[in-house]
Amino acid sequence: MAVFTSVTLEDLTPWMKQFPLGKALNIRGIASGIENSNFFIDTEQGEYVLTIFENLNFEQLPFYLKLMRHLADRGVLVPAPIANVDGELCVALHGKPAAIVSKLNGSSQMEPQAVHCAEVGAMLARMHLIGRDFTIHQANLRSLDWWQTTVPKVLSFLSDTNRQLMQDEIAFQSAFALTPTYKALATGPVHADLFRNNVMFDGEQLTGFFDFYFAGCDTWLFDVAVTINDWCIDLASGELDLTRVNAMLNAYHAVRPFTLEESQAWQPMLRAAAFRFWLSRVYDFYQPRDAEMLTPHDPTHFERILRLRVSQPTPALPQM
Ligand SMILES: Nc1ncnc2c1ncn2[C@@H]1O[C@H](COP(=O)(O)OP(=O)(O)O)[C@@H](O)[C@H]1O
Ligand SMILES: N[C@@H](CCOP(=O)(O)O)C(=O)O
Numbered sequence: 001m002a003v004f005t006s007v008t009l010e011d012l013t014p015w016m017k018q019f020p021l022g023k024a025l026n027i028r029g030i031a032s033g034i035e036n037s038n039f040f041i042d043t044e045q046g047e048y049v050l051t052i053f054e055n056l057n058f059e060q061l062p063f064y065l066k067l068m069r070h071l072a073d074r075g076v077l078v079p080a081p082i083a084n085v086d087g088e089l090c091v092a093l094h095g096k097p098a099a100i101v102s103k104l105n106g107s108s109q110m111e112p113q114a115v116h117c118a119e120v121g122a123m124l125a126r127m128h129l130i131g132r133d134f135t136i137h138q139a140n141l142r143s144l145d146w147w148q149t150t151v152p153k154v155l156s157f158l159s160d161t162n163r164q165l166m167q168d169e170i171a172f173q174s175a176f177a178l179t180p181t182y183k184a185l186a187t188g189p190v191h192a193d194l195f196r197n198n199v200m201f202d203g204e205q206l207t208g209f210f211d212f213y214f215a216g217c218d219t220w221l222f223d224v225a226v227t228i229n230d231w232c233i234d235l236a237s238g239e240l241d242l243t244r245v246n247a248m249l250n251a252y253h254a255v256r257p258f259t260l261e262e263s264q265a266w267q268p269m270l271r272a273a274a275f276r277f278w279l280s281r282v283y284d285f286y287q288p289r290d291a292e293m294l295t296p297h298d299p300t301h302f303e304r305i306l307r308l309r310v311s312q313p314t315p316a317l318p319q320m
């Protein structure tokens with residue numbers, strides 16, 4: 001269940017008059033999702049998704065919504081936010097920020113093959129390139145600063161070995177962030193949570209990336225690492241599947257070639273991407289935020305992945 005704020009057709013009808021979508025004909029809550037209240041709405045202009053934001057505020061939302069609009073207008077497959085008569089993408093509904101975006105066709109591909117990974121890699125590279133001239137800057141709110149303030153809050157919940165792993169990794173990542181290699185990495189708006197459940201496919205055809213609400217400005221390579229660590233692994237063991245890894249990396253590289261510094265940073269970034277989700281899952285597990293974290297994700301999954309990325313040789317990035 002993921003409808004925290006309920007909306008009826010009677011609520012929606014007057015509110016929808018400000019959007020160029022004709023009359024609202026039907027509304028139904030979407031069961032999946034853990035952060036926001038999501039609904040499919042049928043309008044005279046077609047099907048859309050209405051989101052009521054339960055945690056993000058009116059100051060934070062323009063970054064995400066304008067980024068999606070920027071990308072959608074330039075051919076990146078993402079939901080396009082719909083502006084109201086005043087040109088606003090985010091409007092109050094039941095006292096909370098709300099937005100309407102276009103509905104993507106298809107469904108999530110939860111057992112991806114190389115062909116799906118290649119599609120994701122190519123679209124991710126296009127997204128990075130097209131994000132270059134997006135002018136709003138908002139940091140990735142789940143990057144090094146957040147790790148450094150969050151680690152001390154969770155250490156006491158961990159076993160001795162996991163406490164050591166977390167302390168070692170935050171020390172490693174803090175030091176790595178100061179190196180010339182890290183500082184030479186290309187940056188820009190990144191999705192930062194491009195897991196299997198945040199991409200739609202219609203068969204083998206990618207129809208869009210969605211759920212941009214962890215997006216922010218960060219290194220492009222971090223985004224690639226987050227994506228590889230979810231799409232190109234055996235879920236049970238966390239081991240990388242080289243066929244899928246190579247499919248994704250080669251497709252990305254064909255659109256936006258990796259640099260020498262990115263090759264040097266690849267292993268630290270795979271570690272960083274595993275660490276970020278281990279930490280957020282541990283934090284959510286032991287310090288759940290009220291009602292929205294209904295089923296906390298399993299932290300041991302990313303602990304396992306982090307241990308593998310630290311101990312195993314890393315497959316090389318393609319080079320120019
Ligand atoms: N633009 C969209 N097009 C089609 N389906 C969508 C769209 N946005 C969300 N959904 C559906 O709603 C579900 C929950 O959305 P999600 O953004 O993951 O929610 P949350 O932010 O609460 O985790 C998704 O799994 C997907 O099925
Ligand atoms: N992908 C993250 C959690 C974010 O949840 P989402 O459903 O909004 O993508 C994780 O797996 O820990």
